[in-house]
Amino acid sequence: MNLEAARKRLWEARRVAVLTGAGISQPSGIPTFRDAAGLWKDFDIEEYATPAAYARDPQKVWEWYAWRYQNVMQAQPNRAHTLLALLEQRIGEGFLLVTQNVDSLHSRAGSQRLVELHGNIARGRCERCGERFPLPDPAHFVPPPYCPSCKARGRPDVVWFGELLPEGAFEQALWAFAEAEVALVIGTSAEVEPAASLGRLAHSSGAYLIEINPNPTPLSSQADCSLRMGAVEGMEALVGDLG
Numbered sequence: 293m294n295l296e297a298a299r300k301r302l303w304e305a306r307r308v309a310v311l312t313g314a315g316i317s318q319p320s321g322i323p324t325f326r327d328a329a330g331l332w333k334d335f336d337i338e339e340y341a342t343p344a345a346y347a348r349d350p351q352k353v354w355e356w357y358a359w360r361y362q363n364v365m366q367a368q369p370n371r372a373h374t375l376l377a378l379l380e381q382r383i384g385e386g387f388l389l390v391t392q393n394v395d396s397l398h399s400r401a402g403s404q405r406l407v408e409l410h411g412n413i414a415r416g417r418c419e420r421c422g423e424r425f426p427l428p429d430p431a432h433f434v435p436p437p438y439c440p441s442c443k444a445r446g447r448p449d450v451v452w453f454g455e456l457l458p459e460g461a462f463e464q465a466l467w468a469f470a471e472a473e474v475a476l477v478i479g480t481s482a483e484v485e486p487a488a489s490l491g492r493l494a495h496s497s498g499a500y501l502i503e504i505n506p507n508p509t510p511l512s513s514q515a516d517c518s519l520r521m522g523a524v525e526g527m528e529a530l531v532g533d534l535g
C-alpha cells in the first residue's frame with residue numbers, strides 16, 4: 293500500500309497534479325457513470341451526450357441536463373473536495389487540480405487552481421456567438437436557455453463524446469502532469485481519453501503516482517501507491533492532518 297511513502301512524497305512535493313473523476317463526488321450523492329448504479333446504465337450516451345443527440349432532440353437533451361443540474365446543485369462538497377482545496381493552499385502555485393467532473397463541487401469547496409476538462413453543468417453556451425453564461429437557479433430554470441447577448445438558444449456548456457476539450461484546458465493539464473513530482477488520481481475509471489492519459493504521462497515522466505479508487509483501473513498497475521478505498525477515506529489517510 294505504501295501509504296507512509298505516499299504521505300511523505302506528497303508532504304515534500306512542490307509540484308502536485310491531481311485528476312478527479314465522478315467517484316470523488318459519489319459520496320456527495322452524485323451518481324458516477326460506469327458503476328453498477330452509474331448514469332450510463334440508465335441513460336444511453338447516444339441519446340443524451342453527443343452532438344447528434346442534441347441536434348436530433350435538443351429539448352430531450354436539455355431536460356436531462358436540467359435534471360442533473362438540479363441534483364448537482366442540491367449536493368454539497370464532501371471532505372475529499374475540502375482536503376484538495378486545503379492541499380492547494382499548502383502547495384500554492386505548483387498545484388493544479390484537473391477535473392472531468394462538471395458538478396462545480398471543487399470550486400464550491402474552495403479550489404481555485406482548477407481546470408474543468410469537460411465543462412460545467414451550471415453553464416450554458418450560445419449556439420450562435422459561443423458566449424458562456426450561468427444558468428438560472430435550478431428552481432427557476434426551464435430549458436432551453438437563451439444567450440444574454442444575442443438571444444440565440446444556448447446548449448449545455450459540457451463536452452460531449454466526440455467533441456474537443458475547451459481551448460487550452462488539456463494543454464494546461466498536460467504541462468502540469470508532465471512536470472509533477474507527485475500525481476494524484478482520484479475516482480476515475482481511467483477509461484475516457486484524453487483525460488485518462490494524464491496519469492500515464494506523469495508516471496512516464498518520473499512522478500510518484502498515487503491512485504485512490506475502491507476498484508482497480510487500467511492505471512492501477514502503474515501506481516506507486518494504490519489506495520483501494522473511497523475518496524474521502526483515501527484523502528483522510530493521505531492528508532487528513534491538513535485541517
Ligand code: APR
Pocket residue numbers: 312313314315316318319324325326327330392393410478479480481482483484504505506507509521522523524
Ligand atoms: N471514491 C472514489 N472513487 C469511487 C467512489 C468513491 N466513493 N465510488 C466510485 N468510485 C470510482 C469507481 O470505481 C470508478 O472507477 O469512480 C470511478 C467512476 O468512473 P466513471 O463512472 O467512469 O467516471 P469517470 O471516470 O469520471 O468518467 C470519465 O466519462 O462519461 C464520461 O464525461 C463523462 O467525465 C466523465 C468521463
